[in-house]
Amino acid sequence: MARNELKIGTALSMMTIITSSVIQILYTPLYMKYLGPGDYGINSLVQSIMGYISILNLGLGNTMLRYTTRYRAEGKIEEEKSLNGMFLVIFSILMTIAFIIGVYIYINIGKFFGERFTLVELEKTKAVFIILALNVIISFPMGIFSTNITSREKFIYQRGVKLITIILNPIVGAILMINGFGLIAVTVSTVCFAILSYFFDMIYAFKLGMKIKFSKFNNDILKEIFVYSFFIFLNVLIDQIYWGTDRVIIGKYVGVQGIAIYSVGAIFNTLYMGFASAVSGVLFPRINRLIVEEKHQEVDDMFLKIGRLQYILLGLISSGFILFGKDFITLWVGKEYIEAYNIALWIMIPLTVPLIQSTGVSIMQAKNMHQFRSIVYFIIAILNLLLSIIFVKKVGAIGCAIATGISFILGQIIVMNIYYKVSVGLDIVKFWKNIIKMSIPMGIVMIFGYILNYYLIEINYLNFLIKIGLYTISYGILLWFMGLNNYEKSQVYIWKK
Structure with missing residues (x-):
């Protein structure tokens, strides 16, 4: 059953990502048409600000998952109940802090963006901020139920609910836009779907047997949890600096139009990361269990296997x-x-390496070895922030993408691969030999792609579909004969059955 749960959960993840990608591709031009690039930029900006409030969970979601999985594996039922109660109290405190910070940000929105925003844009930004802040604040205590479901590896339910939400949310949003409702109404509908998901998570978690006990907290465990969480929190903070700060900087120095262009480029990288996480996202409980059982060779094999698949x-x-x-x-x-193309490339190409090595992050967290990564990423994130401010003043929105790309190369490629090899004990040399070998057929088929571009010059839907269709088929054929190993070919046969 667990194997089927993982397999079906992974399939649902892939379906969710594909569906989300298609919907986002269809939804964005619709959004631009009925609400305009200004509203699109405002929504993207506020989403980025929400990311900063969200990091107040201090990485405790992954921490709760780790300890819940451990207690259940060790049969410590009472300790698990107390753990749930402790995290509920902690998240409720964090919810209060998030509310206070939200009020402060709301008051100062005009001061920060007033130079580049019109009065109408500022009022819309404030309204959207209030609505989305409500969702983020509620998510703190409600997150314990989702985490408990994940710890039981109930991926079918979680991916299923997410898939349904991803389909219904934009449909409702599109209906509202087409019928003349504006940005505020669309934002309200999005938050309503999120709150409904929290409600279903709570019901399902209790149905699975989740119990909450408010007993005296174990101070030693509490200290251990916060030490473990601190470095995960740094990772979340760094991710926010990478992915959220750019829009804030562009909003201050360029304006909402610059945010809109940058956000279009960022969509591709968001989808790109989503495809990469479809497999690795359901593996943390299993990796944690292998680490506890000291099956280190299986962990190393998983790192290579998942990396190749990604x-x-x-x-x-x-x-x-x-x-x-x-x-x-x-x-x-x-x-x-069209500037969004270069923005996307500056991030996408360097981003590929940490994405195909994303299982390594879960391995480090399971081994409690993620501290070094957090420190390195924090230093690189500060560099990214400084470079973004310098570059955006000189070349506009693309400056943020250039700064992010440089940061990825230094921190997530060079430094982390050395660490994976020297400290974590992963066979990085073998990993890169595999990746280079797989890159040969990819390089050959790209030559074919350039030939297609040379002969099919006119930009229209027919030529585009012909090019991507022929390219995808050629890619699959060449990779099958020159890139895939026996295990990967066997997985194709299994899915066909």
């Missing part, structure tokens, strides 16, 4: 975007957003 998919996406990305953006949202 690279098969990401190689197709990244190479295809390099070849046909400009055509897609022109057909999708128009030539005026």
Whole structure:
């Protein structure tokens, strides 16, 4: 049953990501048409600000997952109940702090963005902020139920609910926009779907047997949890600096139009990361169990196996975007957003390496070895922040993407691969030999892609579909004969059955 749960959960994750990608591709031009790039930029900006409030969970979600999994594996039922109660209290305190910070940010929105925003844009930004802040604040205590469900590896339920939400949410949003309702109504509908998901999580968690006990907290465990969480918190903070600060900087120095262009480019990288996490996202409980059982060779094999599987998919996406990305953006949202192509590439190419090694993050967390990564990432994130401010003043929105790309190369590629090899004990040399070997057929098929571009010059939907269709087929054939190993081919046969 656990194997089927993982397999079906992974399939649902992939379905969710594909569905989300298709919907986002269809929804964005609709959003631009009915609400305009200004409202699109405002929504993207506020979402980024919400990311800063969200990091107040201090990485405790992953920490709770780790300790809940451990207690259940060790049969410590009473300790698990007390753990749930302790985290509920902690998250309730954090919810209060988030509310106070939210009030402070709301009061100062005009002071920070007043130079580049009109009065109407400022009022919309404040309204959207209030609505989304409500969702983030509620999410703190409600998160314990989702984490408890994850610890039981109930991926079918979680991925299923997420898939339904991803489908219904934009449908309702589209209906509202088409019928003349504005940004505020669309934002309210999004928050309503989120709150409904929290409610279902709570019911299902209790149905699975989740118990909450408010007994005297174990101070030693509490201290251990916060020490463990601190470095995960740093990772979350760093991710927010990487992915959230850019829009804030662009909003201050460029304006909402710059945010809109940057956000279009960022969409591709968001989808890119989503595809990579479809497999690795359901593996943390299993990796944690293998670490506890000291099956280190299986962990190393999993790192390589998942990395190769991710690279098969990401190689197709990244190479295809390099070849046909400009055509897609022109057909999708128009030539005026063509700068988004370079923005996406500056992030996508360096991002590929940490994505295909994302299982390594789960391994480090399970081994409680993530402290070094957190420190390195924090230093690189500060560098990214400084470079973003310098570059955006000189070259506009793309400056933030250039700064992010440079930061990825220094921190997430060079430094972390050395650490994986020397300290974590992963066979990085073997990993890269595999990746280089797989890259050879990808390089060959990219030559074919350039030939397609040479002969099919006119940008229209027919030529675009012909190019991506022929390229995808060629990619699959060449990779099958030159890149895939026996295990990967066997997985294709299994899914066909």
